[in-house]
Amino acid sequence: MSDxxxxxxxxxxxxxxxxxxxxxxxxxxxxxxxxxxxxxxxVDALDLADVAPMTQPFPLVxxxxxxxxxxxxxxxxxxxxxxxxxxxxxxxxxxxxxxx
Amino acid sequence: MAAPAMVTAASIAAAVRxxxxxxxDLVEQHxxxxxxxxxxxxxxxxxxxxxARAHAARIDALAAEGNDPGPLAGVTVALKDNMCTRGIPxxxxxxxxxxxxxxxxxxxxxxxxxxxxxxxxxxxxxxxxMGSSTENSAxxxxxxxxxxxxxxxxxxxGSAAAVAAGFSHFSLGSxxxxxxxxxxxxxxxxxxxxxxxxxxxYGLVAFASSLDQIGPFANSVEDAALVLDVIGGHxxxxxxxxxxxxxxxxxxxxxxxxGLRIGRIADLPAGADxxxxxxxDLAFETLQAAGATIVDVExxxxxxxxxxxxxxxxxEASSNLARYDGVRYGLRVEAADxxxxxxxxxxxxxxxxxxRRIMLGTxxxxxxxxxxxxxxALKVRRLIHDDFERAYQQADVLLTPTSPSVAFKxxxxxxxxxxxxxxxxxxxxxxxxxxxxxxxxxxxxxxxxPVGVQVLAGTLQEPTMFRVAAALERSMK
Numbered sequence: 001m002s003d004x005x006x007x008x009x010x011x012x013x014x015x016x017x018x019x020x021x022x023x024x025x026x027x028x029x030x031x032x033x034x035x036x037x038x039x040x041x042x043v044d045a046l047d048l049a050d051v052a053p054m055t056q057p058f059p060l061v062x063x064x065x066x067x068x069x070x071x072x073x074x075x076x077x078x079x080x081x082x083x084x085x086x087x088x089x090x091x092x093x094x095x096x097x098x099x100x
Numbered sequence: 101m102a103a104p105a106m107v108t109a110a111s112i113a114a115a116v117r118x119x120x121x122x123x124x125d126l127v128e129q130h131x132x133x134x135x136x137x138x139x140x141x142x143x144x145x146x147x148x149x150x151x152a153r154a155h156a157a158r159i160d161a162l163a164a165e166g167n168d169p170g171p172l173a174g175v176t177v178a179l180k181d182n183m184c185t186r187g188i189p190x191x192x193x194x195x196x197x198x199x200x201x202x203x204x205x206x207x208x209x210x211x212x213x214x215x216x217x218x219x220x221x222x223x224x225x226x227x228x229x230m231g232s233s234t235e236n237s238a239x240x241x242x243x244x245x246x247x248x249x250x251x252x253x254x255x256x257x258g259s260a261a262a263v264a265a266g267f268s269h270f271s272l273g274s275x276x277x278x279x280x281x282x283x284x285x286x287x288x289x290x291x292x293x294x295x296x297x298x299x300x301x302y303g304l305v306a307f308a309s310s311l312d313q314i315g316p317f318a319n320s321v322e323d324a325a326l327v328l329d330v331i332g333g334h335x336x337x338x339x340x341x342x343x344x345x346x347x348x349x350x351x352x353x354x355x356x357x358x359g360l361r362i363g364r365i366a367d368l369p370a371g372a373d374x375x376x377x378x379x380x381d382l383a384f385e386t387l388q389a390a391g392a393t394i395v396d397v398e399x400x401x402x403x404x405x406x407x408x409x410x411x412x413x414x415x416e417a418s419s420n421l422a423r424y425d426g427v428r429y430g431l432r433v434e435a436a437d438x439x440x441x442x443x444x445x446x447x448x449x450x451x452x453x454x455x456r457r458i459m460l461g462t463x464x465x466x467x468x469x470x471x472x473x474x475x476x477a478l479k480v481r482r483l484i485h486d487d488f489e490r491a492y493q494q495a496d497v498l499l500t501p502t503s504p505s506v507a508f509k510x511x512x513x514x515x516x517x518x519x520x521x522x523x524x525x526x527x528x529x530x531x532x533x534x535x536x537x538x539x540x541x542x543x544x545x546x547x548x549x550p551v552g553v554q555v556l557a558g559t560l561q562e563p564t565m566f567r568v569a570a571a572l573e574r575s576m577k
Binding site: 093 | 336340404437480482
């Protein structure tokens with residue numbers, strides 16, 4: 001195993017991604033991610049100093065639509081697809097106070 | 101296997117518009133084909149028999165009243181199950197969206213139905229379109245109609261299999277790194293990834309937003325052209341759709357290839373099986389005999405495509421899939437507080453490959469690694485784009501294999517994710533560049549299985565790409 005990515009890195013990333021991985025899964029994932037990052041060595045060998053990054057196939061321009069009122073999605077239909085709803089809103093468990 | 105109907109979508113629609121063929125009969129024929137073979141193929145997550153019959157009745161009524169039911173009247177379509185259909189489950193073959201009914205239709209769904217096309221079902225895919233075999237579906241794999249011990253390719257494997265098995269006249273898929281072209285090759289049908297922005301993505305569940313594009317699977321180049329003529333164009337709901345009309349592709353395919361310059365990529369990464377390479381060689385000879393010129397070009401950064409893609413696509417996916425948190429739609433695993441609920445829901449709802457890509461993408465975007473991985477991958481993307489642009493100064497289209505091999509057996513790629521990723525070696529660079537590409541069936545290789553040849557072209561050069569694909573298709577008749 002190289003030092004490209006450690007089990008501690010993977011555990012931290014899993015936390016950022018809100019995935020609860022077991023110790024065993026973290027070990028397996030560490031090996032797999034390390035294997036994939038190994039292929040990146042080819043790219044690391046390239047001289048990219050003068051290359052501009054490309055984020056989109058086409059240059060993005062800001063797009064405005066006419067400032068007119070249009071119907072949105074039907075609220076009841078949207079809430080009907082939610083796991084829980086109450087009084088015209090999404091219902092969730094208590095927030096906050098759990099993170100250290 | 102059921103022989104695909106040797107009539108064009110255009111002639112079917114003409115007969116339905118004239119009232120000489122009933123859309124209702126066409127729907128029954130396809131539902132019968134589905135009843136006969138779907139149990140062994142598993143192309144669909146959902147068959148919409150009642151809805152298809154009701155729509156057919158409306159189309160036949162329109163024709164009987166002397167009204168025009170549209171340019172795809174009575175033509176049946178299967179939709180990849182990552183395209184939203186109002187009130188009809190849309191799952192992305194993921195447990196996290198099982199049972200979810202979208203509150204709106206994707207623009208392509210609305211456009212096709214307005215043109216008279218009849219949706220017969222929602223097709224299986226690798227979960228969230230991540231895979232090359234449909235083995236990553238939470239609802240079980242799709243089998244290749246040519247040999248049910250083999251995969252149909254992926255991620256749009258269900259859509260490719262549906263057309264190959266005669267379950268629908270055509271289908272729609274989405275292509276982020278080859279997910280239309282590779283299954284088209286493995287199932288022996290035509291598959292097109294248009295230029296980025298050619299078709300509206302409103303209502304397509306996002307995987308990697310700078311790469312995703314919708315396109316058709318069809319039995320012929322002409323059918324694919326007709327479908328793209330209907331679904332292509334600007335959509336105010338998708339700000340990445342190109343704000344200009346597209347020329348007719350049906351009109352373009354009648355022209356031959358005389359005088360066109362067909363590029364052979366001299367430094368194409370090795371890896372194609374000999375049977376696939378032999379068909380590609382024959383494709384070059386065929387086009388030369390038809391009056392085209394073969395030119396050698398170089399695309400040096402092509403070989404870096406796979407590596408760049410497997411940082412860029414997971415990075416975008418990790419962001420796009422953050423929305424599945426158990427709050428607004430889909431699965432929720434109850435927990436004492438929201439943060440625990442997010443983790444419990446996502447852990448239970450996502451499959452292994454999706455988790456792997458979310459992890460890789462989150463890592464590549466995280467502080468301290470962004471410049472080393474994601475930033476560099478974006479620069480490689482620029483190199484690939486610019487290398488292609490230079491090649492298109494010398495050649496009108498490029499020809500490559502679509503897939504390195506014919507359809508492989510289930511489980512053949514084992515537990516090594518990179519072995520599966522190599523399936524998309526020849527398709528991925530096109531997505532990074534934003535260019536169009538298509539796979540056209542070109543005979544058979546090992547075990548008598550279909551081989552596809554990939555035709556690539558520059559931005560919005562679909563008319564030329566279709567001319568070349570049509571010439572290859574004609575040579576097979």
